[in-house]
Amino acid sequence: MDIKELFRNNVRLTLKEIQKKANLDLETLIANLKLLEEQGIIMEIDNHYQLLPSNYIVKEIKGLKNGYGVFYLNNEKYTIHQLDLNGALNNDLCLFVYDKITHRAKVKKILKRANELLVAEVKDSKLSVYGNNLNYQVDVPSNELKKSVEGNRVLVKINNECGNLEGHIIEIIGHKDDPDIDLKQIALSKSFALNFSEKALEELEHIPSEVTEEEIEGRLDLRDKLIYTIDNDHTKDMDDAISIEINEKGNFVLGVHIADVTHYVKYGSALFDEAFSRGNSVYMLNSVIPMLPKYLSNGICSLNPNVDRLTKSCIMEFDQNGNIIDYKIVKSVINSKKKMSYSKVNQVLEKGIVSEDYIPFVDNLKLTEQLSNILNKTSFNRGYIDFQSNDLEVVLDEKNKPLEFIMPKQATAEKLIENFMLAANETVASHYCWYPFIYRIHEMPDNEVLEEIFAFLGKIGCKIPHVKNFSNPKTIQGILKSLINDPNFKIISRFILMGMKKARYSSQNTGHFALAYEKYTHFTSPIRRLCDLMVHYLIDMYDNPDLSIEELNSLENLLLETSIQASYKERKADEAENEANMMKMAEYMENHIGEEFKGKITNITSSKIYVETNNIVGTVKFSDIQGDFFIFDKERFTLTGKSSKRVLKIGDQVILKVLNASKEMRAIDFQICKQSYLPKTKTLSIKNS
Numbered sequence: 001m002d003i004k005e006l007f008r009n010n011v012r013l014t015l016k017e018i019q020k021k022a023n024l025d026l027e028t029l030i031a032n033l034k035l036l037e038e039q040g041i042i043m044e045i046d047n048h049y050q051l052l053p054s055n056y057i058v059k060e061i062k063g064l065k066n067g068y069g070v071f072y073l074n075n076e077k078y079t080i081h082q083l084d085l086n087g088a089l090n091n092d093l094c095l096f097v098y099d100k101i102t103h104r105a106k107v108k109k110i111l112k113r114a115n116e117l118l119v120a121e122v123k124d125s126k127l128s129v130y131g132n133n134l135n136y137q138v139d140v141p142s143n144e145l146k147k148s149v150e151g152n153r154v155l156v157k158i159n160n161e162c163g164n165l166e167g168h169i170i171e172i173i174g175h176k177d178d179p180d181i182d183l184k185q186i187a188l189s190k191s192f193a194l195n196f197s198e199k200a201l202e203e204l205e206h207i208p209s210e211v212t213e214e215e216i217e218g219r220l221d222l223r224d225k226l227i228y229t230i231d232n233d234h235t236k237d238m239d240d241a242i243s244i245e246i247n248e249k250g251n252f253v254l255g256v257h258i259a260d261v262t263h264y265v266k267y268g269s270a271l272f273d274e275a276f277s278r279g280n281s282v283y284m285l286n287s288v289i290p291m292l293p294k295y296l297s298n299g300i301c302s303l304n305p306n307v308d309r310l311t312k313s314c315i316m317e318f319d320q321n322g323n324i325i326d327y328k329i330v331k332s333v334i335n336s337k338k339k340m341s342y343s344k345v346n347q348v349l350e351k352g353i354v355s356e357d358y359i360p361f362v363d364n365l366k367l368t369e370q371l372s373n374i375l376n377k378t379s380f381n382r383g384y385i386d387f388q389s390n391d392l393e394v395v396l397d398e399k400n401k402p403l404e405f406i407m408p409k410q411a412t413a414e415k416l417i418e419n420f421m422l423a424a425n426e427t428v429a430s431h432y433c434w435y436p437f438i439y440r441i442h443e444m445p446d447n448e449v450l451e452e453i454f455a456f457l458g459k460i461g462c463k464i465p466h467v468k469n470f471s472n473p474k475t476i477q478g479i480l481k482s483l484i485n486d487p488n489f490k491i492i493s494r495f496i497l498m499g500m501k502k503a504r505y506s507s508q509n510t511g512h513f514a515l516a517y518e519k520y521t522h523f524t525s526p527i528r529r530l531c532d533l534m535v536h537y538l539i540d541m542y543d544n545p546d547l548s549i550e551e552l553n554s555l556e557n558l559l560l561e562t563s564i565q566a567s568y569k570e571r572k573a574d575e576a577e578n579e580a581n582m583m584k585m586a587e588y589m590e591n592h593i594g595e596e597f598k599g600k601i602t603n604i605t606s607s608k609i610y611v612e613t614n615n616i617v618g619t620v621k622f623s624d625i626q627g628d629f630f631i632f633d634k635e636r637f638t639l640t641g642k643s644s645k646r647v648l649k650i651g652d653q654v655i656l657k658v659l660n661a662s663k664e665m666r667a668i669d670f671q672i673c674k675q676s677y678l679p680k681t682k683t684l685s686i687k688n689s
């Protein structure tokens with residue numbers, strides 16, 4: 001029965017009355033009612049459930065600084081003053097009662113915490129929430145607080161849903177003056193443990209540091225093959241290596257050799273439990289919180305040069321048009337001949353600069369480039385959508401102070417490794433799709449959402465052909481291709497990406513829209529990602545001739561649980577990485593208060609302007625635009641000076657002055673200076689595709 005139907009006449013029902021009508025067990029019923037609350041369909045007040053009244057709404061609260069929080073409705077800002085927050089924290093999903101006239105709102109209920117864990121600092125023998133200038137305090141048992149000293153930062157688990165924050169101290173992170181305290185607190189606040197359990201560490205004692213002859217038995221021996229790794233200069237956890245040659249038929253034979261982690265990390269072990277809990281390795285700035293202990297990730301599982309390593313190899317034969325003619329997936333043993341870096345390989349392939357230690361590999365590297373170029377064409381013909389990477393590299397000095405922020409471009413070496421990993425992942429997914437499996441899926445975008453995005457782009461000056469159906473990835477591919485040389489491509493592609501669904505893991509295959517693959521998985525990084533590790537377990541299981549039907553049937557819940565965990569932890573790792581980057585941006589600008597920078601407007605909302613300078617992002621209040629009072633046009637997403645009639649729009653180049661920056665708040669406030677106005681109004685110069 002559809003529970004929503006019970007409320008169609010605006011009735012108010014108790015839980016007992018609903019259970020009687022719905023005929024569901026209590027646990028299932030409560031879960032369904034909670035979901036309806038979070039979707040903003042019903043609400044629970046005074047022990048009764050009812051449809052959401054017109055002056056109530058469910059939204060995520062944002063901001064939480066300068067004494068208030070905000071949410072947006074139809075591009076209009078609603079303000080929640082500090083006394084009306086009811087204990088809400090940033091990004092919490094809340095039930096609000098709001099007033100359309102005053103644009104004021106109150107938090108009636110917190111439906112879902114964005115994070116049950118928060119970082120607090122001991123100040124004057126009290127716990128204050130870190131990174132929140134509302135001076136929220138957390139009540140914890142006095143005996144827990146006594147274990148901390150002034151300046152300690154602690155991890156707190158919040159116990160209550162509304163009102164004054166209450167909780168328990170989970171862990172003392174360290175002192176505010178500790179050199180690595182910031183990254184520790186980010187990781188812990190995103191539920192990533194810093195240390196491994198004693199049981200997991202005990203299991204390491206039984207894992208050898210070298211491959212034995214007994215372990216090699218029965219494997220395809222590839223130790224005499226020209227195999228090598230290509231990765232970043234500083235990478236220590238190398239889980240993929242490649243080989244390439246031309247066979248007697250004139251076809252490419254590409255080998256993608258992946259660390260056989262499951263040989264050492266057995267399903268159900270304490271090490272597996274640690275990997276499952278973490279979900280993936282977390283990379284923040286120049287540090288890593290590994291999914292597996294470094295004894296494994298940097299040692300016996302890492303494909304280090306000139307040592308034997310156990311691998312699973314996906315060996316694929318491609319014709320000269322990039323079609324796979326044949327393949328095999330086998331357990332193997334390799335001995336990597338060199339640890340190569342992207343930068344050095346790019347020098348070889350793009351500039352012909354070859355250092356002495358790369359001379360023996362030049363011809364082989366040229367083969368990899370040749371196949372990669374062919375695969376580029378097949379990917380494009382298939383409909384592969386290239387949004388270009390938005391990964392940020394923060395350059396730090398020897399004291400971990402930020403020097404600059406770089407957006408590296410994908411060069412030849414990076415692209416060829418991507419192409420080869422894509423091919424291996426697709427091949428593995430296609431081979432095992434007949435069994436219960438885990439896929440990396442990217443669902444087809446919602447037409448209405450993308451239509452709204454393109455309508456918005458039209459309002460800010462983009463001239464894009466009217467498209468009604470986005471079911472073919474080639475449509476978006478073609479639009480992006482037509483915009484690639486536009487100076488505002490980065491802004492435009494970011495908006496289009498916002499209209500796409502997020503890639504995730506699933507035990508049900510629905511294909512990968514952006515890659516234009518019918519079947520796709522993650523197989524190539526079992527050191528770093530839970531999904532890949534589970535895929536390797538599945539390969540081990542399906543290669544067992546004694547596999548039973550009962551074992552197959554028991555996999556359904558495990559794969560569902562793994563998919564959910566891997567997707568969730570991936571999002572948390574992204575949040576941690578982004579927060580670390582924002583922290584360093586703010587730290588950098590703390591030393592440049594009052595200075596001016598050339599920048600660009602990347603977005604305008606009803607309450608603020610988003611700007612970017614040297615890959616550093618921040619915001620501008622309307623009141624911080626010099627020279628005039630500016631009025632927001634919600635139809636065209638522009639700002640017009642009341643006296644000067646000057647227009648500011650998305651994509652405009654401006655001069656920015658740093659007004660304020662807070663490492664603690666991860667925020668930078670800019671001012672748009674008077675001299676920043678351009679002599680003529682500029683539009684985004686986009687031609688029809």
